[in-house]
Amino acid sequence: VLHIIQVYSKNSDSMIVNFTEVIGATSYIVRAESLTGDFFSETDVSNSPGIVTHLQPYSDYLLSIMSVNSGGRSQPSYPTKGRTVVMSPQLNTSSPSNNSIVVTWHPVEHAVFYTLVFIQEGSIIRHHINTTNTSVTFDQLAAGTNYCTLAVAWDSENRHSPSSPAVSYVEVTPGRTLGTGIFWVSVQGASNYLAWTNNGQNCSTNNSFCYITPQECGQNQTVSVVAYNDAGPSSPSQPRSVPLTDPCQVENIWVEEPSAGNCSVVWDQVPLVDYYVTFIKRDDGAEKTCNTTKSSCPFFCMCGFTYLTSVFPYNKAGTSLFAHVRNYTTVPCCPQDVTINLVSTETLEVTWSPVKGAEIYETTAAETNDIIHCNDTAPVCALSDLSCNTVYSVKVTPCSELRGCNITCKPHTQETAPCAPEILDMTQTSSSTYTVLISTPNSVNTSYTVTAAGRSDNHLCQSRNGSCVLTQLPCSSIYEVTAVATTAVGNSLPGFSKTLETAPCCPASVNVTQVTQAMTNVTWSANSGARSFMTTLMSSLGEAKCHTLDTHCLMGCITCGTNYSVNLEAISSTGHKSECKYRGFSSSACCPTGVKLYRRTNNSLRVFWRSSGPLVNSNTVGLYGTGANYTCMAPAGSMYCDIQEDTCGDVYTVVVAPVGRDGVKVTFCIPRTFSGGSDMVTNVSFPKSEHIFMFYYLLSSLSRK
Numbered sequence: 001v002l003h004i005i006q007v008y009s010k011n012s013d014s015m016i017v018n019f020t021e022v023i024g025a026t027s028y029i030v031r032a033e034s035l036t037g038d039f040f041s042e043t044d045v046s047n048s049p050g051i052v053t054h055l056q057p058y059s060d061y062l063l064s065i066m067s068v069n070s071g072g073r074s075q076p077s078y079p080t081k082g083r084t085v086v087m088s089p090q091l092n093t094s095s096p097s098n099n100s101i102v103v104t105w106h107p108v109e110h111a112v113f114y115t116l117v118f119i120q121e122g123s124i125i126r127h128h129i130n131t132t133n134t135s136v137t138f139d140q141l142a143a144g145t146n147y148c149t150l151a152v153a154w155d156s157e158n159r160h161s162p163s164s165p166a167v168s169y170v171e172v173t174p175g176r177t178l179g180t181g182i183f184w185v186s187v188q189g190a191s192n193y194l195a196w197t198n199n200g201q202n203c204s205t206n207n208s209f210c211y212i213t214p215q216e217c218g219q220n221q222t223v224s225v226v227a228y229n230d231a232g233p234s235s236p237s238q239p240r241s242v243p244l245t246d247p248c249q250v251e252n253i254w255v256e257e258p259s260a261g262n263c264s265v266v267w268d269q270v271p272l273v274d275y276y277v278t279f280i281k282r283d284d285g286a287e288k289t290c291n292t293t294k295s296s297c298p299f300f301c302m303c304g305f306t307y308l309t310s311v312f313p314y315n316k317a318g319t320s321l322f323a324h325v326r327n328y329t330t331v332p333c334c335p336q337d338v339t340i341n342l343v344s345t346e347t348l349e350v351t352w353s354p355v356k357g358a359e360i361y362e363t364t365a366a367e368t369n370d371i372i373h374c375n376d377t378a379p380v381c382a383l384s385d386l387s388c389n390t391v392y393s394v395k396v397t398p399c400s401e402l403r404g405c406n407i408t409c410k411p412h413t414q415e416t417a418p419c420a421p422e423i424l425d426m427t428q429t430s431s432s433t434y435t436v437l438i439s440t441p442n443s444v445n446t447s448y449t450v451t452a453a454g455r456s457d458n459h460l461c462q463s464r465n466g467s468c469v470l471t472q473l474p475c476s477s478i479y480e481v482t483a484v485a486t487t488a489v490g491n492s493l494p495g496f497s498k499t500l501e502t503a504p505c506c507p508a509s510v511n512v513t514q515v516t517q518a519m520t521n522v523t524w525s526a527n528s529g530a531r532s533f534m535t536t537l538m539s540s541l542g543e544a545k546c547h548t549l550d551t552h553c554l555m556g557c558i559t560c561g562t563n564y565s566v567n568l569e570a571i572s573s574t575g576h577k578s579e580c581k582y583r584g585f586s587s588s589a590c591c592p593t594g595v596k597l598y599r600r601t602n603n604s605l606r607v608f609w610r611s612s613g614p615l616v617n618s619n620t621v622g623l624y625g626t627g628a629n630y631t632c633m634a635p636a637g638s639m640y641c642d643i644q645e646d647t648c649g650d651v652y653t654v655v656v657a658p659v660g661r662d663g664v665k666v667t668f669c670i671p672r673t674f675s676g677g678s679d680m681v682t683n684v685s686f687p688k689s690e691h692i693f694m695f696y697y698l699l700s701s702l703s704r705k
Contacts, residue, residue, distance in 0.1 A: 278292070418443075452470050476503070507525045541562055566582040567579070567582070607643065
């Protein structure tokens with residue numbers, strides 16, 4: 001379970017959080033919120049403990065922890081309250097006498113008392129003093145000795161600040177003589193004396209000693225003495241060496257950084273120096289010293305810190321009284337946890353944790369001619385209005401007023417979402433299949449998804465080129481078709497949609513009924529989406545067509561005894577068509593022609609006919625008179641049929657009709673009427689019904705065509 005174990009503060013602007021680590025987490029986020037609601041920060045850390053910076057001294061914060069992996073971040077842990085420590089006192093030192101040092105500082109807010117540590121140079125003995133005052137005097141000190149003073153402030157919870165970041169080791173020189181004392185033996189007759197050095201300094205007295213002031217640093221002098229009376233000066237004494245004076249302070253100090261992290265304190269050498277001691281103090285309290293006979297001291301300098309440097313020269317007489325302090329600030333650190341998220345198809349959000357030493361951040365992208373998209377103190381930037389399907393090289397550059405910008409930060413790459421494809425064309429390739437052509441404005445590894453959205457169903461297809469096939473689309477449907485491009489980065493915006501209307505549905509059934517020998521009635525079931533129909537009966541002898549808005553059609557030009565294929569074209573109001581094919585239709589056998597009725601000698605009747613087609617069907621003969629009705633069946637190939645007459649001299653109606661293979665008799669063959677009495681019966685009349693009249697009218701019309 002993710003929870004905070006401990007929260008504590010060692011610096012007035014930061015807090016340390018110890019927490020439990022969990023399996024599966026790749027990193028963690030430490031969240032800090034002020035109780036007043038005017039501060040909120042999230043700091044990425046790799047493990048426990050985590051450090052939160054940029055806090056205020058002696059202030060309360062609520063801290064929580066979140067775990068992070070590729071799936072996102074967890075919920076924050078239960079918050080824990082913590083408080084930063086007070087600030088460190090800033091010390092000022094002075095030496096009012098030759099055996100005392102006075103240390104002063106400004107009061108620290110929320111401090112209840114202070115602890116000072118006083119250390120003599122070269123000694124391991126430390127003197128601790130607790131006080132509630134803001135000044136302390138150290139007395140009974142050794143003259144001409146360097147001392148270091150550190151101080152911490154304590155709050156009411158018995159927590160102390162970090163040690164005071166002293167500008168340099170405080171060098172105090174109590175008890176320094178004000179000049180060089182020259183002593184000699186008095187001579188007889190002298191009323192006064194004059195002593196001088198080889199650098200032009202002198203002193204006069206009537207005693208046997210005098211002081212040459214002021215004493216100059218870094219001197220290796222000789223002195224001579226002359227006695228005077230009224231008669232004039234004596235001869236000079238033999239020159240004597242004056243004790244070596246302390247070396248002069250180093251005047252010119254600077255820091256060089258030829259490469260990042262490689263720093264050196266460099267100074268101009270001064271005369272009469274045996275060695276130099278360099279003090280280097282970082283602004284977080286870390287210290288380093290360096291003893292050298294050279295005029296430089298190398299040290300590792302981290303980015304984002306200020307280093308306070310001073311150099312003390314030493315010789316046998318001691319060290320210089322004072323030392324200049326030089327500040328050197330390194331460039332701000334480069335953010336190491338830059339995260340770039342694609343928040344929309346063409347907008348990148350760049351976030352990072354604040355880094356030490358940075359006062360402002362510049363965010364640029366090389367692909368936009370390095371224009372500055374953000375110049376802000378906040379560790380976040382949005383790069384908008386970018387080009388789709390483009391890899392951008394994004395750089396976050398921290399800057400400070402003292403050192404400028406750190407131009408060594410490495411760029412981070414991120415690709416924008418793919419460009420939206422455009423639907424170019426949609427073509428029907430079968431009754432339920434449509435080929436969609438799209439533009440391919442992206443890189444070769446882009447996948448495209450075409451979606452057809454209907455009222456109750458959706459269909460899609462995917463492709464890596466400009467063609468995609470939608471299958472199993474139901475007939476008589478309307479779809480909104482859109483295309484989306486996909487890469488490893490994400491999806492594009494949907495392209496502009498186009499409407500796809502599928503062809504109308506084919507009727508479920510078609511029924512062909514022969515009305516006459518040359519005319520059929522075609523009917524079909526109702527369907528969806530069609531406004532009109534084109535029906536075709538096709539054979540090797542020709543075809544018949546009918547275009548209608550109805551679900552039935554009366555068609556002529558039919559040849560008897562012929563096999564027809566049945567096709568129907570369903571046409572929508574917008575011109576979409578469906579080609580529908582059905583089981584074939586065979587027209588009935590042809591009715592016999594030249595029907596004759598003969599009376600034979602044995603009191604029988606013979607019906608004779610001619611066949612207009614192949615002799616493959618049997619024929620049924622019906623003989624209907626006023627006195628009797630007769631039928632007979634003539635087998636296939638026969639062209640006559642004999643009937644025994646019981647009554648003679650009657651008027652007969654004769655119908656000869658072929659019988660199909662299914663045993664069904666053709667019903668529309670025309671009857672003929674014969675009148676008996678002689679050996680040969682002749683045709684006397686025909687029925688003049690309207691059906692017979694229409695039949696001959698149609699036949700004559702077709703024959704003219």
